[in-house]
Amino acid sequence: MRPKTIVFDLDGTLVDSLPDISNSFRYGFAKLGLPVPDATAVRAEIGKPLEEMYASFAPAEQVAALCACYREHYPQHFTDQTRPYPGVLELLAQLRQAGFKTAVATTKQSFMATRLLTALGLVALIDHIQGTDGFPHKPAPDVILRALAAVGGDGLWMVGDTVSDIAAGKAAGLKTYAVSWGTHDAATLASAHPDVLATTLTPLLELTALSQK
Numbered sequence: 593m594r595p596k597t598i599v600f601d602l603d604g605t606l607v608d609s610l611p612d613i614s615n616s617f618r619y620g621f622a623k624l625g626l627p628v629p630d631a632t633a634v635r636a637e638i639g640k641p642l643e644e645m646y647a648s649f650a651p652a653e654q655v656a657a658l659c660a661c662y663r664e665h666y667p668q669h670f671t672d673q674t675r676p677y678p679g680v681l682e683l684l685a686q687l688r689q690a691g692f693k694t695a696v697a698t699t700k701q702s703f704m705a706t707r708l709l710t711a712l713g714l715v716a717l718i719d720h721i722q723g724t725d726g727f728p729h730k731p732a733p734d735v736i737l738r739a740l741a742a743v744g745g746d747g748l749w750m751v752g753d754t755v756s757d758i759a760a761g762k763a764a765g766l767k768t769y770a771v772s773w774g775t776h777d778a779a780t781l782a783s784a785h786p787d788v789l790a791t792t793l794t795p796l797l798e799l800t801a802l803s804q805k
């Protein structure tokens with residue numbers, strides 16, 4: 593029997609990385625002498641590809657230079673404040689002990705996602721880290737399907753903090769579990785009709801254990 597796999601988004605789902613991303617995102621505006629966007633407005637866009645995020649706040653001709661500033665700044669600051677959310681390490685360990693596979697499916701590039709999860713001590717708890725390396729990003733299901741193919745398992749849950757995660761999970765044929773502590777608030781997440789909308793990861797463990805029976 594193929595192992596059941598739980599697929600997680602990364603930023604805003606497993607790790608509280610939003611302040612470091614926001615700081616690196618805003619750094620380029622100051623460096624280029626552009627008006628720096630409000631941190632709250634930036635936070636609401638995190639999870640989209642960088643180019644799309646910058647296009648929301650800057651003239652099109654500045655987007656490439658801003659992306660270059662981000663890619664200069666973020667690798668030097670990606671663990672300044674970023675930490676796993678409470679309970680994440682324990683949950684991943686418990687899922688694997690119960691015989692499930694775990695995967696990450698993120699809009700970050702694979703190399704940066706792997707660097708982040710390694711630095712935070714999570715890499716040994718994840719069977720495959722799949723970034724979006726030049727193919728359609730969430731809400732397209734591609735990154736989830738590639739993660740499942742790499743793991744060699746059947747997808748059970750997609751866990752994420754944005755409506756794009758939920759749409760991608762549904763498109764990939766998984767059940768969807770929305771978490772309310774990241775980019776999108778509960779009301780926004782509810783508009784995507786996840787199977788579960790939760791304020792902790794505890795129900796995920798219980799629901800996943802039930803699926804074994």
Ligand SMILES: [Mg+2]
Pocket residue numbers: 601602603604605638639752753754774775
């Ligand atoms: Mg996210």
